[in-house]
Amino acid sequence: MPSPGQPPAPKDAAEIQAWLIRQIADLTGVAPDxxxxxxxxxxxxxxxxxxxxxxxxxxxxxxxDLSPTLVYEYPTIARLAEFLAGSPRPAESASLSAAVxxxxxxxxxxxxxxxxxxxxxxxxxxxxxxxLLRDGGDAITEVPPDRWDADAYFxxxxxxxxxxxxxxxxxxxxxxxxxxxxxxxAPREAANLDPQQRLLLEAAWEALEHAGQRAADLTxxxxxVFIGISxxxxxxxxxxxxxxxxxNAYIGTGTAFSVAAGRLSYLLGLQGxxxxxxxxxxxxxxxxxxxxxxxxxxxxxxxxxxxxxLILSPAGTVYFSRLHAMARDGRxxxxxxxxxxxxxxxxxxxVVLKRLADALADGDRILAVIRGSAVNQDGRSNGLTxxxxxxxxxxxxxxxxxAGVAPDQITYVETHGTGTELGDxxxxxxxxxxxxxxxxxxxxxxLGAVKANLGHTEAAAGxxxxxxxxxxxxxxEIPPQPxxxxxxxxxxxxxxxxxxxxxxxxxxxxxxxxxxxxSFGFSGTNAHLILEAAPVQPQPGAAPEAVRVLPLSARSxxxxxxxxxxxxxxxxxxxxxxxxxxxxxxxxRRSHHDHRLAVVGATPDEMAQKLAAYLRGETTPGLAVxxxxxxxxxxxxxxxxxxxxxxxxxxxxLLRREPVFREVxxxxxxxxxxxxxxxxxxxxxxxxxxARLTDxxxxxxxxxxxxQAGLAALWRxxxxxxxxxxxxxxxxxxxxxxxxxxxxxxxxxxxxxxxxLMRRTAGRGAMxxxxxxxxxxxxxxx
Numbered sequence: 001m002p003s004p005g006q007p008p009a010p011k012d013a014a015e016i017q018a019w020l021i022r023q024i025a026d027l028t029g030v031a032p033d034x035x036x037x038x039x040x041x042x043x044x045x046x047x048x049x050x051x052x053x054x055x056x057x058x059x060x061x062x063x064x065d066l067s068p069t070l071v072y073e074y075p076t077i078a079r080l081a082e083f084l085a086g087s088p089r090p091a092e093s094a095s096l097s098a099a100v101x102x103x104x105x106x107x108x109x110x111x112x113x114x115x116x117x118x119x120x121x122x123x124x125x126x127x128x129x130x131x132l133l134r135d136g137g138d139a140i141t142e143v144p145p146d147r148w149d150a151d152a153y154f155x156x157x158x159x160x161x162x163x164x165x166x167x168x169x170x171x172x173x174x175x176x177x178x179x180x181x182x183x184x185x186a187p188r189e190a191a192n193l194d195p196q197q198r199l200l201l202e203a204a205w206e207a208l209e210h211a212g213q214r215a216a217d218l219t220x221x222x223x224x225v226f227i228g229i230s231x232x233x234x235x236x237x238x239x240x241x242x243x244x245x246x247x248n249a250y251i252g253t254g255t256a257f258s259v260a261a262g263r264l265s266y267l268l269g270l271q272g273x274x275x276x277x278x279x280x281x282x283x284x285x286x287x288x289x290x291x292x293x294x295x296x297x298x299x300x301x302x303x304x305x306x307x308x309x310l311i312l313s314p315a316g317t318v319y320f321s322r323l324h325a326m327a328r329d330g331r332x333x334x335x336x337x338x339x340x341x342x343x344x345x346x347x348x349x350x351v352v353l354k355r356l357a358d359a360l361a362d363g364d365r366i367l368a369v370i371r372g373s374a375v376n377q378d379g380r381s382n383g384l385t386x387x388x389x390x391x392x393x394x395x396x397x398x399x400x401x402x403a404g405v406a407p408d409q410i411t412y413v414e415t416h417g418t419g420t421e422l423g424d425x426x427x428x429x430x431x432x433x434x435x436x437x438x439x440x441x442x443x444x445x446x447l448g449a450v451k452a453n454l455g456h457t458e459a460a461a462g463x464x465x466x467x468x469x470x471x472x473x474x475x476x477e478i479p480p481q482p483x484x485x486x487x488x489x490x491x492x493x494x495x496x497x498x499x500x501x502x503x504x505x506x507x508x509x510x511x512x513x514x515x516x517x518x519s520f521g522f523s524g525t526n527a528h529l530i531l532e533a534a535p536v537q538p539q540p541g542a543a544p545e546a547v548r549v550l551p552l553s554a555r556s557x558x559x560x561x562x563x564x565x566x567x568x569x570x571x572x573x574x575x576x577x578x579x580x581x582x583x584x585x586x587x588x589r590r591s592h593h594d595h596r597l598a599v600v601g602a603t604p605d606e607m608a609q610k611l612a613a614y615l616r617g618e619t620t621p622g623l624a625v626x627x628x629x630x631x632x633x634x635x636x637x638x639x640x641x642x643x644x645x646x647x648x649x650x651x652x653x654l655l656r657r658e659p660v661f662r663e664v665x666x667x668x669x670x671x672x673x674x675x676x677x678x679x680x681x682x683x684x685x686x687x688x689x690x691a692r693l694t695d696x697x698x699x700x701x702x703x704x705x706x707x708q709a710g711l712a713a714l715w716r717x718x719x720x721x722x723x724x725x726x727x728x729x730x731x732x733x734x735x736x737x738x739x740x741x742x743x744x745x746x747x748x749x750x751x752x753x754x755x756x757l758m759r760r761t762a763g764r765g766a767m768x769x770x771x772x773x774x775x776x777x778x779x780x781x782x
Contacts, residue, residue: 011062013085019061020077023054037077042383046071048422051382052490058084068490069426073389075382109296111370112359112534115211115352117203118467120454121170121345126210130471132453134504136480139454140330140343142167146176148314156328164314164321168330170345170455175199175310182555183267192250194234196308197260199348200227204264204304211352212364212589213302219269224300226275226291227261228283228307230459236313264304272300278459281416282521283307285462288351289373289527295355302358306350307460317344323385325420332419332456334449335428335500337486339419345455349463351470356535366534368470371514372403378524385522387423392430395526396516400434403530408438410445410530411508412478413516414465417449418456419483425490427518432496435516444499452482462519462527469515473533476507546657547602548583553593553628560595564611571608579604587718597625638715638722638738640708642729646700648690651707655684660717661710668706671744675752680706697762701730701755705747708734730754 011019017037025032028044035044041051051071059066062084067073074080116126122139123129132139143150147169155163178198180190190198208215235255238246253259257276265274273294277287284307291305311317320326327333327341359366376395378388400407413435415427428447435445450468451457457464472478484502487493507513513533520526552567554560570576579601597614600622601607613620628634654661669680676698682689683703692699708731715721727735730751737747770777 011085013081016062016081016084017077020054020058020081023057024077027054035077037081039077040075040380040382041071041077042075042386052422065492067425067429067492069389069422069429072382072386072422072426075380075386075388110356110532111292111295112354112356112364113351113367113370113470114354114359114364115207115209115213116350116367116467116470117206117210118347118349118464119172119199119203120347120349120457120464121172122454124172126467126471129467130475133450133468133471133479134475134477136482136504137453138331138482139170140168140345141171143169144171147171147312153314153318158321158324158326162318164317164326165328166317166321166326166330166343168343169311169317170343170347170457172199172310172346172348175312175346178202179555179559182559189250189254192238192248192254194255194260194310195312196229196231196234196310196348197254197263199310200260200264200306200308200350201267203306203308203348203350204268207304207306207350207352209590212585213352214589215268215591218302220271221269222272222299222301223265223268223270224272224274224291224294224303224305225261225264225270226273226277226287226294226303226305227264228277228279228285228287228459228462229257229260229309230278230280230283231309231311231316232257233310233312233316236315260308270304272303277307279525279527280521280523281418281456281458281461282519282525282527283459283462284349284464285466285517285519285527285529286375286521286525288353288370288462288466288529289375291353292370292373295353301354303353304350305353306348306463307457308348309458309460310346311344320344325418327419331483332417332449332451333483334415334417334419334452335424335447335481335488335491336419336484337488339421339424339488341420342418342451343455345451345457347454347457347460347464349460349467351463351466360535360537366537368473368534369532370529371405371532372399372401372530373528374398374402375525375527378526381524384524387426387520388524389426389430389433391524391526392427392518392520393434395528396431396434396518399516399528399530405514405530406438407435408443409511409514410435410516411511411514412446412448412469412472413518414469414472415447415449416461416465416518416520417447417451419449419451421488421490424488427520428491428496428498431516431518432498436497439497441497444497446478446505447498447500448478448481462517465517465519466529466531469517469531472507473513473515473531476513478505478507480504546580547600548579549587549598549600550583550607551587551592551596551598553590553596555593555595557595560597561615564597564614568608568611568615571604571611576604579607592628594628596628597623599623635723636720638712638725638735640725640727640731640734640738642731643697643700643704646693646704648693650693650703651684651710654710654714658714661714664710664713665706667744668702668709668748671748672702672706672752674745675749676702696759698752698755698759701758702748702751704730705734705737705751709737709744709747712738 021032021035024035024044027050030044052068055066055068055070074083118126118129120129123132150167153164154167156165158165175195178190183201238251261274261276277283279286288305291303294300295303325341327343330343332342333339356369374395376391378391381388413431450464478501480503481500515531517529552563554563599607599610610620610623614623672680683692725735725739733747733751736742
């Protein structure tokens with residue numbers, strides 16, 4: 001025995017192994033000679049509480065501080081003994097060193113998030129989601145009656161067959177509602193679609209709109225689809241209610257996981273990779289990782305990635321109650337001493353991804369940048385569903401290496417954070433082991449877990465965390481962590497460089513905004529992402545006040561009214577975007593449907609008033625409402641008139657505001673200078689020279705020709721192209737030029753020569769426009 005005050009003598013692996021075998025035999029009643037030190041602790045029937053007790057006894061025997069979750073990091077007697085004796089196995093050392101290898105790809109492979117959409121409990125949009133997070137909100141409710149009868153299924157004993165220990169969950173409303181006609185799905189097929197497929201269609205469309213990507217432009221494109229999905233409640237309910245006799249031609253595709261992803265590619269005409277991913281709780285983050293790899297390899301130019309989860313049947317909650325995973329009060333109390341499990345939740349989220357270089361080149365708005373990602377597996381842990389702290393460390397190191405980021409650069413980590421008694425300590429200590437390298441205790445990593453706000457959205461949990469991190473980076477704030485009363489005592493907070501914010505705080509200003517994101521599946525598949533705040537993109541100068549057009553469209557009259565109401569609210573808001581940005585996005589970056597309206601105005605208030613008039617069923621100048629014939633492109637004719645429409649100052653505003661128009665006028669000026677002795681630009685812009693537009697026909701006609709050519713180019717730049725052209729008098733020259741029958745040089749030559757010839761005959765005759773029929777005119781002229 002060591003003398004008082006002296007540390008105990010170190011033990012070798014054989015001594016430790018023998019002690020562990022004796023302790024496990026005492027705890028479980030298993031005969032010592034039947035205990036195989038190569039088997040995981042769970043095979044001996046060791047409960048999680050007994051595992052913590054074992055760690056405590058081991059700490060006392062060895063006389064050194066040990067983690068209470070040690071048996072989950074070294075899940076066999078042999079591995080734990082070797083670790084404690086200071087002799088880790090070579091294979092283990094090799095695997096950890098491999099995890100910190102330099103990234104195989106050079107920098108420049110960052111991925112931009114350019115759009116997102118979500119449906120979470122209490123938050124049907126990204127803005128609503130951010131408000132919930134910012135305020136530390138809790139979206140958990142009692143089980144609604146349209147899901148199941150909570151009273152009939154509740155029992156406080158988790159081992160009661162067919163019962164559950166909770167009445168709570170995070171639920172979406174109106175999951176039975178779906179605008180099937182918008183997606184061209186027949187009513188009978190729609191009725192057989194798993195609502196998870198319906199949610200994905202809605203979220204994917206909204207994410208593309210948020211990204212400014214028009215669906216029509218994506219047809220045939222190498223756009224990938226990567227969807228995490230693992231819940232088959234709808235198929236179970238259908239079979240329970242209809243049986244084999246109720247099977248029809250739609251239920252197979254309506255409930256297949258592969259079709260949940262494939263239907264997106266089919267309806268949008270996307271021809272990149274398309275995968276449904278099921279790794280349980282990490283499904284959607286693994287889907288994002290696969291999308292990143294596809295973008296980096298060049299097989300996708302853009303990708304939709306995300307996940308979905310709907311709790312439609314009580315069966316899953318009954319199962320997880322038997323697994324002792326459900327929190328009895330229906331709250332994920334992540335990091336708290338009262339953590340006793342999680343609460344299940346609905347959810348759906350989709351992000352739109354591009355390579356950063358492509359997004360910048362395309363002029364896309366960038367929400368955040370994914371620097372790196374990694375996926376691995378727990379392997380032989382302390383039970384099939386038990387976490388593996390060393391595997392978690394390895395996946396974080398791999399993601400950091402892939403991102404080219406040092407551990408001490410990470411400021412915030414959105415954890416998996418289910419709120420289980422041992423899961424939280426294992427995860428926190430794994431994070432501290434990696435991110436604590438080179439980090440002082442006074443600059444801790446901040447930790448959060450969105451499950452405390454929403455519940456565990458399972459296959460959508462990873463994308464829920466991803467969207468939270470993106471919003472946090474965008475707003476420059478780290479939201480508070482709900483349900484923290486007393487920190488979990490199994491985590492040595494005073495020795496770890498980690499902290500949990502319980503109040504909203506600004507993102508630290510020292511260095512780049514870098515965050516980590518973890519998602520772990522109960523089958524053992526782990527994923528981790530490294531994200532950075534979006535780069536500062538060049539902003540155009542403030543657009544001059546001008547009259548602008550706001551085009552809106554929808555698939556039905558009612559949907560158009562709802563859209564008009566939303567835009568009216570937006571235009572009346574103090575946070576309304578610049579009118580130039582709003583009208584550009586609505587015109588150029590949105591898909592256009594058959595039911596349409598447009599309002600014209602120079603200010604947000606003016607446009608809001610015209611939208612209000614439309615909603616009241618009134619007509620007003622600057623408001624147009626119409627319907628485009630389905631499947632038929634509009635047949636537009638450009639009509640070019642003759643002389644008579646000129647005025648002093650014409651074209652000046654367009655020259656100042658519209659680059660396309662100015663470019664054509666400059667080209668016409670250069671072409672005309674070969675045939676005239678005056679400057680077109682000077683005539684249009686100079687007060688002195690513009691007087692020639694009133695009485696000099698050989699100036700008037702070339703100037704009108706140039707104005708007509710510029711207007712035609714401007715309409716085309718706005719997406720309005722003619723099916724045919726027609727011209728009268730000098731307008732014939734402009735029509736021929738726009739149709740391609742004359743080159744610009746030929747058109748300039750013709751209009752210059754024609755106007756000079758007409759000047760020679762000026763004053764020798766006259767023309768009149770009269771409102772008579774041909775017969776009446778001939779009779780009067782006889």
